[in-house]
Amino acid sequence: MRQNIEVLVEKLAALRTTDGSPLDLTLTTNGALLARKARALKAAGLHRVTVSLDGLDDSVFRAMNDVDFPVADVLDGIHAAQEAGLGPIKVNMVVKRGTNDQEIIPMARHFKGSGIVLRFIEYMDVGATNGWRMDDVMPSAEVIQRLQAELPLVALEPSSPGETAQRWGYADATGAHDQSAGEIGVISSVTQAFCSDCNRARLSTEGQLYLCLFASQGYDLRSLIRSQSNDDQLASAIAQIWHTRSDRYSELRSALPPDTGSAIRRVEMSYIGG
Numbered sequence: 001m002r003q004n005i006e007v008l009v010e011k012l013a014a015l016r017t018t019d020g021s022p023l024d025l026t027l028t029t030n031g032a033l034l035a036r037k038a039r040a041l042k043a044a045g046l047h048r049v050t051v052s053l054d055g056l057d058d059s060v061f062r063a064m065n066d067v068d069f070p071v072a073d074v075l076d077g078i079h080a081a082q083e084a085g086l087g088p089i090k091v092n093m094v095v096k097r098g099t100n101d102q103e104i105i106p107m108a109r110h111f112k113g114s115g116i117v118l119r120f121i122e123y124m125d126v127g128a129t130n131g132w133r134m135d136d137v138m139p140s141a142e143v144i145q146r147l148q149a150e151l152p153l154v155a156l157e158p159s160s161p162g163e164t165a166q167r168w169g170y171a172d173a174t175g176a177h178d179q180s181a182g183e184i185g186v187i188s189s190v191t192q193a194f195c196s197d198c199n200r201a202r203l204s205t206e207g208q209l210y211l212c213l214f215a216s217q218g219y220d221l222r223s224l225i226r227s228q229s230n231d232d233q234l235a236s237a238i239a240q241i242w243h244t245r246s247d248r249y250s251e252l253r254s255a256l257p258p259d260t261g262s263a264i265r266r267v268e269m270s271y272i273g274g
């Protein structure tokens with residue numbers, strides 16, 4: 001983790017968009033240090049957090065993530081974030097068939113009634129090191145089917161354009177938008193690619209702008225910034241890069257021969273964020 005991350009957050013929170021609005025400032029984290037940092041992050045101006053958590057069972061959690069901390073640390077972090085007011089909190093669970101799919105129902109039961117949005121994400125072939133196979137993917141439709149059998153759900157409207165998750169509420173909540181009940185989201189990045197709506201650009205810590213999670217190379221913004229470009233020049237350079245973009249890897253994946261996808265060089269997700 002970046003040292004003194006709250007100082008960076010404070011600087012970002014002071015920025016304004018061209019129409020004078022503050023940024024929607026959020027942080028995605030594995031939660032390991034969240035219990036210690038939540039209050040300082042909130043005080044620095046962070047709005048909300050998304051926490052990655054792939055199961056409640058320690059051995060399953062470790063099988064999914066190359067980490068050496070227990071699930072309890074992540075749950076403490078989520079609790080601290082709630083206490084600090086860093087909500088609405090989202091918890092992201094990547095579902096890998098045969099590895100952690102038995103955790104779907106326990107995770108839903110755990111977070112139901114907490115106000116937390118629990119999102120199930122199809123296991124993706126991000127980066128080149130995760131040994132992805134289509135057989136490992138559990139389609140979102142199957143996840144919803146499993147949940148419906150135990151915890152009846154009702155479909156909710158998308159909350160914004162470019163929303164990546166299909167939203168579901170608990171049928172027994174007092175109202176479809178009863179936020180205290182929490183919510184389920186499914187992100188079908190493999191079986192229902194949403195590239196045509198994708199509005200995500202990603203900037204690496206070295207100033208490379210990536211236009212797609214599956215990009216093999218970025219655009220060098222750092223040199224542009226260091227060449228004393230002003231804000232207008234930077235904005236028009238970014239606009240030009242974005243408008244000529246043709247990335248739609250997930251839509252193309254299904255048309256690729258089975259092993260081609262894994263042979264294509266791609267940036268690792270841990271390098272640019274999810």
Ligand code: SF4
Nearest residue numbers: 195198212213249250
């Ligand atoms: S594959 Fe690339 S373009 Fe498609 S949704 Fe993912 S990040 Fe966006």
